[in-house]
Amino acid sequence: MTPLLQVKSLTKMYGPRIGCKDVNFDLYPGEVMGIVGESGSGKSTLLNAMAGHHPPDRGEVVFDTRADGPRDTLQMSEPERRMLGRTDWAFVHQHARDGLRMSVSAGGNIGERLMAVGGRHYGDIRAQAADWLGRVEISDARIDDRPSAFSGGMQQRLQIARNLVTGPRLVFMDEPTGGLDVSVQARLLDLLRSLVREMGLSAIIVTHDLAVVRLLADRLMVMKDGHVVESGLTDQVLDDPQHAYTQLLVSSVLQV
Amino acid sequence: MSDYNFAYLDEQTKRMIRRAILKGLAVPGYQVPFASREMPMPYGWGTGGVQVSAATLTPEDTLKVIDQGADDTTNAVSIRKFFERTAGVATTEETTKASVIQTRHRIPEAELTEDQILVYQVPIPEPLRFLEPRETETRKMHSLEEYGLMHVKLYEDISQHGDIATSYAYPVKVEDRYVMDPSPIPKFDNPKLEMAAIQLFGAGREQRIYAVPPYTRVVSLDFEDYPFVASKADHACDLCGSEQSYLDEVILDDAGNRMFVCSDTDFCRSRRAQGHVGRLGENEGEAA
Numbered sequence: 001m002t003p004l005l006q007v008k009s010l011t012k013m014y015g016p017r018i019g020c021k022d023v024n025f026d027l028y029p030g031e032v033m034g035i036v037g038e039s040g041s042g043k044s045t046l047l048n049a050m051a052g053h054h055p056p057d058r059g060e061v062v063f064d065t066r067a068d069g070p071r072d073t074l075q076m077s078e079p080e081r082r083m084l085g086r087t088d089w090a091f092v093h094q095h096a097r098d099g100l101r102m103s104v105s106a107g108g109n110i111g112e113r114l115m116a117v118g119g120r121h122y123g124d125i126r127a128q129a130a131d132w133l134g135r136v137e138i139s140d141a142r143i144d145d146r147p148s149a150f151s152g153g154m155q156q157r158l159q160i161a162r163n164l165v166t167g168p169r170l171v172f173m174d175e176p177t178g179g180l181d182v183s184v185q186a187r188l189l190d191l192l193r194s195l196v197r198e199m200g201l202s203a204i205i206v207t208h209d210l211a212v213v214r215l216l217a218d219r220l221m222v223m224k225d226g227h228v229v230e231s232g233l234t235d236q237v238l239d240d241p242q243h244a245y246t247q248l249l250v251s252s253v254l255q256v
Numbered sequence: 257m258s259d260y261n262f263a264y265l266d267e268q269t270k271r272m273i274r275r276a277i278l279k280g281l282a283v284p285g286y287q288v289p290f291a292s293r294e295m296p297m298p299y300g301w302g303t304g305g306v307q308v309s310a311a312t313l314t315p316e317d318t319l320k321v322i323d324q325g326a327d328d329t330t331n332a333v334s335i336r337k338f339f340e341r342t343a344g345v346a347t348t349e350e351t352t353k354a355s356v357i358q359t360r361h362r363i364p365e366a367e368l369t370e371d372q373i374l375v376y377q378v379p380i381p382e383p384l385r386f387l388e389p390r391e392t393e394t395r396k397m398h399s400l401e402e403y404g405l406m407h408v409k410l411y412e413d414i415s416q417h418g419d420i421a422t423s424y425a426y427p428v429k430v431e432d433r434y435v436m437d438p439s440p441i442p443k444f445d446n447p448k449l450e451m452a453a454i455q456l457f458g459a460g461r462e463q464r465i466y467a468v469p470p471y472t473r474v475v476s477l478d479f480e481d482y483p484f485v486a487s488k489a490d491h492a493c494d495l496c497g498s499e500q501s502y503l504d505e506v507i508l509d510d511a512g513n514r515m516f517v518c519s520d521t522d523f524c525r526s527r528r529a530q531g532h533v534g535r536l537g538e539n540e541g542e543a544a
Contacts, residue, residue, distance in 0.1 A: 078400065079400045079401075082400060082402065086404075101408070104408055104412060105412060105415055105416075107411070107415055108408050108411050108412050108415065111408065111411055112404055112405065112408050113404070115404040115405075115407040115408060115411065116402065116404025116405075117404070119407075120407070120479055120480050121479060121480045121481055122411065122414055122479040122480075122481050122482050123481050125411065126411075126415070143415070144415050144416065
């Protein structure tokens with residue numbers, strides 16, 4: 001089977017300082033990869049470098065495109081990469097307001113990607129927006145409300161709907177549950193888990209919350225100071241951590 | 257003649273503006289940056305249009321200036337006087353006799369010909385401005401043809417008002433490539449953007465020039481199930497009786513009486529000269 005995404009010795013430097021260094025991994029269709037580590041360990045840098053938001057200094061990000069098979073996205077022209085960014089790829093930001101248009105209604109937010117790929121039928125766009133609001137458990141009576149009138153959890157769910165409406169195959173998530181209280185977090189995780197399974201999505205989830213990766217991720221990478229220090233199956237890494245830092249991380253989780 | 261250089265601007269400046277105009281004509285709908293000059297009038301009073309007109313005028317030209325279709329409003333009168341004084345060109349109020357027409361917010365009702373140039377005053381040339389405030393981003397969107405956001409605006413209109421409520425500065429796509437702001441003309445005028453005359457757009461404060469060459473395809477954006485409609489007030493002109501022209505609503509008193517008149521004063525006058533009379537035409541004809 002061809003990996004959906006192959007990352008090869010990806011390196012991003014901030015001047016003399018390391019953002020992330022020599023990261024290698026393959027992601028297969030339907031697989032969810034978690035990236036954990038403390039603040040400043042380079043996990044968001046890695047995610048942004050893979051998603052093409054910040055060009056990396058070295059390395060390859062090979063994506064299995066629908067049309068031409070595996071291609072290095074860093075060598076693609078910008079229109080191609082941006083096209084990928086609104087069709088097969090999705091990016092869920094930690095703060096919903098980074099990923100939403102706050103002055104545009106919920107329906108417009110969801111419809112934007114459809115219109116960006118050529119949707120020109122108002123009725124169809126609206127029907128799909130309503131359908132997706134339902135799937136992320138937002139009442140479709142709120143389709144014309146602006147996200148600024150939504151709670152934090154609803155905004156995050158709206159952001160997910162807006163990203164998944166074009167049926168992407170790969171979703172990048174940066175701390176999708178950060179800043180939400182635990183009960184809202186639990187429902188969001190539930191939702192994400194069922195969407196990932198239903199749609200057969202592949203996802204890369206960056207988080208510092210080990211419980212989130214335990215629930216969502218099949219595989220786990222642990223980062224420290226820009227390097228990947230350990231990787232493997234999630235349960236294996238969390239139950240039997242090998243690297244000293246991973247052991248510290250796992251034992252630091254508060255027990256209730 | 258006066259002590260001014262012909263048409264106020266110096267020759268180097270006019271060359272610079274003409275280069276921008278030619279580039280704009282070569283790439284229809286593309287906003288060409290140019291080094292806009294200080295003009296002896298405030299921004300927002302047509303400094304862009306005046307500079308384009310100045311670079312376009314020759315001593316043989318006949319100039320017409322309209323503001324909201326009218327020849328006799330402050331803006332139109334002062335710009336016409338400006339060129340009478342600095343260029344010494346002939347001026348006219350008759351659309352058919354003009355070779356260069358500078359306009360604010362209207363396209364004349366009379367069909368323009370290949371011998372004419374229409375110069376628009378543009379306040380905000382960037383159609384994506386209110387959707388995406390970053391200029392770097394909007395330029396990228398233009399260069400990559402990412403215009404989904406424009407439809408988000410129309411979507412919002414329909415979801416809030418039940419119909420596309422944008423009634424002026426209605427976005428168009430030029431020659432299947434660039435999305436362009438046609439300046440704040442009513443959407444009634446949008447179908448006329450496909451015309452025989454050269455259309456030049458000048459934005460002084462924003463320092464942009466763009467153009468639509470003759471017979472260029474200009475399509476108003478819309479949805480399949482909410483097609484573009486060129487709307488106007490559902491009345492006939494009260495002076496000349498025309499049912500085809502774009503109308504201004506004039507409040508007559510505080511008892512709710514109102515009249516509708518052609519916004520294109522030359523069109524209305526020439527129709528009345530031909531003997532057409534509207535509802536209030538006979539009593540009010542001379543006063544208007």
